[in-house]
Amino acid sequence: MEKSGAVPRWRFLLLVAAAFWVCILYFRMSLVLTGVAVEHTVSYAPGYDNRRGGDDADPCRGRYVYMHELPPRFNAEILRGCGSTDGRWPDMCEQLSNAGLGQPLGDEIGAGQTKGDYVGLTAAGGWYATHQFALDAIFHGRMRRHRCLTNDSSKAAAVFVPFYAGFDFVRHHWGYDDATRDAASRDLARWLVRRPEWRRAGGRDHFLVAGRTAWDFRRDTNLNSNWGTNLLLLEATKNMTVLVVESSAPGHGNDAAVPYPTYFHPRAAADVLDWQNRIRNADRPWLMSFVGAPRPGDPRSIRSQIIAQCGAASSACQQLGCAFGASQCHTPAAIMRLFESSVFCLQPPGDSYTRRSAFDAMVAGCVPVFFHPASAYLQYTWHLPRDHARYSVYIPEDDVRAGTVSIEETLKRIPPAAVRRMQEEVVRLVPRLVYADPRYTMETVKDAFDVAVDAVVDKVAETRTGESEGGEVRWSSWLHKIWSN
Ligand SMILES: *[C@@H]1O[C@H](CO)[C@@H](O)[C@H](O)[C@H]1NC(C)=O
Numbered sequence: 396m397e398k399s400g401a402v403p404r405w406r407f408l409l410l411v412a413a414a415f416w417v418c419i420l421y422f423r424m425s426l427v428l429t430g431v432a433v434e435h436t437v438s439y440a441p442g443y444d445n446r447r448g449g450d451d452a453d454p455c456r457g458r459y460v461y462m463h464e465l466p467p468r469f470n471a472e473i474l475r476g477c478g479s480t481d482g483r484w485p486d487m488c489e490q491l492s493n494a495g496l497g498q499p500l501g502d503e504i505g506a507g508q509t510k511g512d513y514v515g516l517t518a519a520g521g522w523y524a525t526h527q528f529a530l531d532a533i534f535h536g537r538m539r540r541h542r543c544l545t546n547d548s549s550k551a552a553a554v555f556v557p558f559y560a561g562f563d564f565v566r567h568h569w570g571y572d573d574a575t576r577d578a579a580s581r582d583l584a585r586w587l588v589r590r591p592e593w594r595r596a597g598g599r600d601h602f603l604v605a606g607r608t609a610w611d612f613r614r615d616t617n618l619n620s621n622w623g624t625n626l627l628l629l630e631a632t633k634n635m636t637v638l639v640v641e642s643s644a645p646g647h648g649n650d651a652a653v654p655y656p657t658y659f660h661p662r663a664a665a666d667v668l669d670w671q672n673r674i675r676n677a678d679r680p681w682l683m684s685f686v687g688a689p690r691p692g693d694p695r696s697i698r699s700q701i702i703a704q705c706g707a708a709s710s711a712c713q714q715l716g717c718a719f720g721a722s723q724c725h726t727p728a729a730i731m732r733l734f735e736s737s738v739f740c741l742q743p744p745g746d747s748y749t750r751r752s753a754f755d756a757m758v759a760g761c762v763p764v765f766f767h768p769a770s771a772y773l774q775y776t777w778h779l780p781r782d783h784a785r786y787s788v789y790i791p792e793d794d795v796r797a798g799t800v801s802i803e804e805t806l807k808r809i810p811p812a813a814v815r816r817m818q819e820e821v822v823r824l825v826p827r828l829v830y831a832d833p834r835y836t837m838e839t840v841k842d843a844f845d846v847a848v849d850a851v852v853d854k855v856a857e858t859r860t861g862e863s864e865g866g867e868v869r870w871s872s873w874l875h876k877i878w879s880n
């Protein structure tokens with residue numbers, strides 16, 4: 396996350412560490428209790444259609460999603476207010492045009508570059524200047540064309556709530572009191588719990604998208620008790636699954652992380668295949684690159700060490716100047732061009748642990764280098780392989796801070812065959828890391844939206860049968876692996 400305000404990082408560490416110990420304790424306990432599932436088991440009221448039989452040929456059987464028809468004050472009207480954010484998101488209207496994708500990219504030609512540099516990076520190929528926090532609208536758009544959407548809520552395995560929580564945050568965050576900030580969330584909770592769909596499972600099968608970090612929606616548990624709304628802490632939303640771009644307590648709260656939107660929004664499977672071919676064959680003269688600004692006010696930040704290691708100290712590293720006022724690092728074509736020319740892309744934490752840039756890098760076929768497990772491994776467990784060594788390099792940030800590791804030397808020591816395998820894996824992952832253009836239907840390729848919806852449906856089903864314990868135990872051993880690193 397860039398530019399979105401102070402998030403207390405040590406608090407995150409505490410939370411994750413606490414979660415880890417809870418996991419370990421829980422793991423021990425569940426061994427003692429011979430793994431009997433007790434928690435999270437939901438008994439569904441009569442009337443819940445759980446039929447498994449029927450048409451075997453129906454690929455949506457057991458996976459239908461019902462979408463609530465919310466009053467427009469929860470979505471369309473929030474969008475219509477895009478012009479009046481008191482200067483806090485000045486061109487929100489422009490950024491949310493084209494079904495939330497933003498302005499189409501043209502052939503941006505910079506000094507010293509030829510037209511050939513940018514061929515393919517145009518709206519015709521599915522490229523838009525998408526805002527990192529635009530997921531509310533994109534996800535809603537994708538849901539409207541979801542192949543397993545049903546109007547019969549009794550047939551649905553999950554219920555989608557198209558509330559624009561992230562845009563609602565922007566509307567009322569700066570200069571408003573807590574009651575105003577929370578008004579829409581509370582209004583939504585009151586509306587939801589009165590629906591017959593809610594009573595079926597107390598909302599356990601409901602989900603919504605809040606396309607920002609979880610820190611923006613749990614004010615009362617933030618160190619800065621003046622930051623955000625309390626959406627995630629309401630009784631009703633605690634029962635729901637809330638998809639965010641960064642979780643505050645991965646695996647342990649009601650929020651789950653999904654990829655940030657990137658600039659690429661394919662319309663058809665062929666768009667994805669063409670792009671994969673292009674990045675697979677791309678010429679990558681740079682060993683590593685970095686796009687980002689330093690964080691001079693944050694003594695814990697390793698950005699200045701990264702910039703130093705990438706700068707004068709290395710002829711193998713290239714960076715885009717992102718000092719205050721420089722616009723280059725917000726120019727999509729410049730960013731993608733650099734990532735497409737690099738073998739490794741450095742992804743140190745920014746204001747919070749995750750970065751949209753990590754997804755831009757992978758979409759460019761660049762192997763991401765992470766410095767903290769919470770930047771990706773603990774977050775995007777639905778979308779990224781569990782074995783993070785398959786697609787990324789991990790260099791602990793403590794080593795960078797202490798100056799005991801050379802990033803360049805570390806990366807140069809990786810055998811070419813291993814680099815090639817990681818690159819292949821990153822290219823393979825591309826479809827599941829991008830959100831398709833909501834105005835089209837990609838029949839044969841699963842994008843980030845499809846992966847997220849599948850995972851939510853599975854999560855709801857596990858909750859129903861009490862199988863979620865297995866997941867928690869697997870999770871704990873994985874957390875243990877990372878934290879003992
Ligand atoms: C649901 O109902 C609406 C309006 O009645 C209709 O436009 C839409 O196509 C229906 N969707 C499905 C998936 O049946």
Ligand SMILES: *[C@@H]1O[C@H](CO)[C@@H](O)[C@H](O)[C@H]1NC(C)=O
Nearest residue numbers: 437588596597598630631634
């Ligand atoms: C949340 O779910 C629990 C059951 O797990 C239920 O007792 C409670 O009433 C639900 N909360 C709301 C607000 O419906």
